[in-house]
Amino acid sequence: MKFFMDTAEVESIKKANELGMCDGVTTNPSLIMKSGRDQKQVITEICKIVRGPVSVEGIGDTYEEMMKEALEFSKWAPNIVVKLPMTKEGIRACKSLSEKGIKTNLTLIFSASQALLAAKAGATYVSPFVGRLDDISEDGMVLVSDILQIFFAYDIKTEVIVASIRHPMHVVEAAKLGAHIATMPAEVFEKMFKHPLTDKGIQMFKEDYKKSQDAKKK
Ligand code: E4P
Numbered sequence: 438m439k440f441f442m443d444t445a446e447v448e449s450i451k452k453a454n455e456l457g458m459c460d461g462v463t464t465n466p467s468l469i470m471k472s473g474r475d476q477k478q479v480i481t482e483i484c485k486i487v488r489g490p491v492s493v494e495g496i497g498d499t500y501e502e503m504m505k506e507a508l509e510f511s512k513w514a515p516n517i518v519v520k521l522p523m524t525k526e527g528i529r530a531c532k533s534l535s536e537k538g539i540k541t542n543l544t545l546i547f548s549a550s551q552a553l554l555a556a557k558a559g560a561t562y563v564s565p566f567v568g569r570l571d572d573i574s575e576d577g578m579v580l581v582s583d584i585l586q587i588f589f590a591y592d593i594k595t596e597v598i599v600a601s602i603r604h605p606m607h608v609v610e611a612a613k614l615g616a617h618i619a620t621m622p623a624e625v626f627e628k629m630f631k632h633p634l635t636d637k638g639i640q641m642f643k644e645d646y647k648k649s650q651d652a653k654k655k
Contacts, residue, residue, distance in 0.1 A: 438608075438611070438612045438616065438617070438618065438619060439460035439461065439489070439617060439618040439619075440453070440458050440459065440460050440608075440618070440619060440620075440621065440626070441459070441460060441461040441462055441463050441489070441490075441598065441618055441619070441620035441621070442459050442461075442462050442463075442620070442621065442622075442623065442626065443462075443463045443464075443468070443600065443602065443620040443621055443622050444462070444464070444468055444472075444622055444623055445464045445468040445469050445471065445472035445474070445479050445480075445483070446471075446472055446623065447472075447479065447482055447483060447486065449623035449626075450462055450483055450486055450487060451486055452623075453623070453626055454486055454487060458626070459487055459489070460489045460618070461487060461489035461490040461491065461492075461518075461618070461620075462483050462487050462489070462490075462491045462492065463491075463492040463520070463542070463564070463598065463600065463620040464479075464480065464483075464491070464492060464493055464494065464520075465494045465520065465544070466494060466496060476493070477513060480493050480510075480513055480514070480517070481513050481514060484513065484514030484515075484516050484517065485514075487516070488516065489516065490516055490517075490518045490540060490542075490561075490562075491514070491516050491517060491518065492518040492519075492520045492542045492544075492562075493510045493513070493517055493518070493519065493520060494519075494520035494521075494544065495507070495510070495519075495520075497526075498524075498526065499526055500526045500529045500530050500533075503521060503526060503527065503530040504530055504533060504534070506519075507519040507521075507530060507534055507539060507541075508539075511539050517540070518540040518541065518542050518561060518562065519534060519539060519540065519541050519542070520541075520542045520543075520544045520564075521534075521541055521542070521543055521544065521560075522543075522544060522545055523543050523544065523545050523546050523547075523551045523554075523555065527543065528543075528554055528555065528558045529558075531543060531555060531558040531559060531560050532558045532559055535558065535559030535560070535561070536559070540561040540562075541559070541560050541561050541562070542560070542561065542562040542563075542564055542598065543555035543558075543560045543562070543563045543564065544564045544566075544600070545564070545566060546563050546564055546565045546566065546580075546584075547565070547566060547569075547570060547580070548580065549580065549583040549584050549587060551563075552565065552584040552587070552588075552595075552597075553587055555595065556588065556593045556595040559595075560595050561595065561596065562595065562596050562597070562598045562618070563584065563595055563596075563597055563598065564598045564599075564600040564620070565577065565580050565581055565584060565597065565598075565599060565600065566600050566601035567580070567581060567599055567600070567601050567602065567603075567607055567611075568601035568602060568603040568607065569601045570601075571603070577601070577607075578607075578610045578611070578614065581597065581599055581610075581611055581614055581616055582614050584597055585597060585614055585615055585616060589615075596617035596618060597616045597617050597618065598616075598617070598618040598619075598620050599611040599616045599618065599619045599620070600620050602619055602620065602621040602622070602625055603625070604625060604628065605625060605628050605629045607619070607621075607625075608621060608625065608629065
């Protein structure tokens, strides 16, 4: 399973990258706003740090607006992926961009039918938002499971990015289902490392080592 960082915070991306755990990055206009930086500036910086795909999202509503934004984004770096909204216009743009060899990530996917449409339009990635479904008392992982079942049945090449991840168990559940990618905020990535018994065990081994060294000295 590939791990993407769902953030526009360069320092968090660098940290995950240094650990060899950052296979790509996803951003959206809200994450860019949170970073407090200019979109082009921060995205080009991220693209230099990370070798893998970096998703960038515009705000265009129409096919023409989306195409204009996408063609501009794709000039920024070779690893740019254009994020498109799951609308009819987005699907049309997805088809045109995939014909031009520009990678796309169909975002805000909340149903299997939307994922199927995106795949048929040649999307490189689809992003089902599990956390936002869980937030409204639906089961986000059921959606991921449905999409994967369809994609595996037809050997569809579109990869599933499990998005809107809220906690490490979302990553684990997505991995159990065989999802290609989990994109996660830095806080979730940090939490994946933690277990109190690991910390306790390390502490205990250190103390016992010290005790055995002290006993040798006597
Ligand atoms: C995915 O590409 C999105 O950036 C992200 O996962 C949205 O998650 P949220 O529901 O936490 O905003």
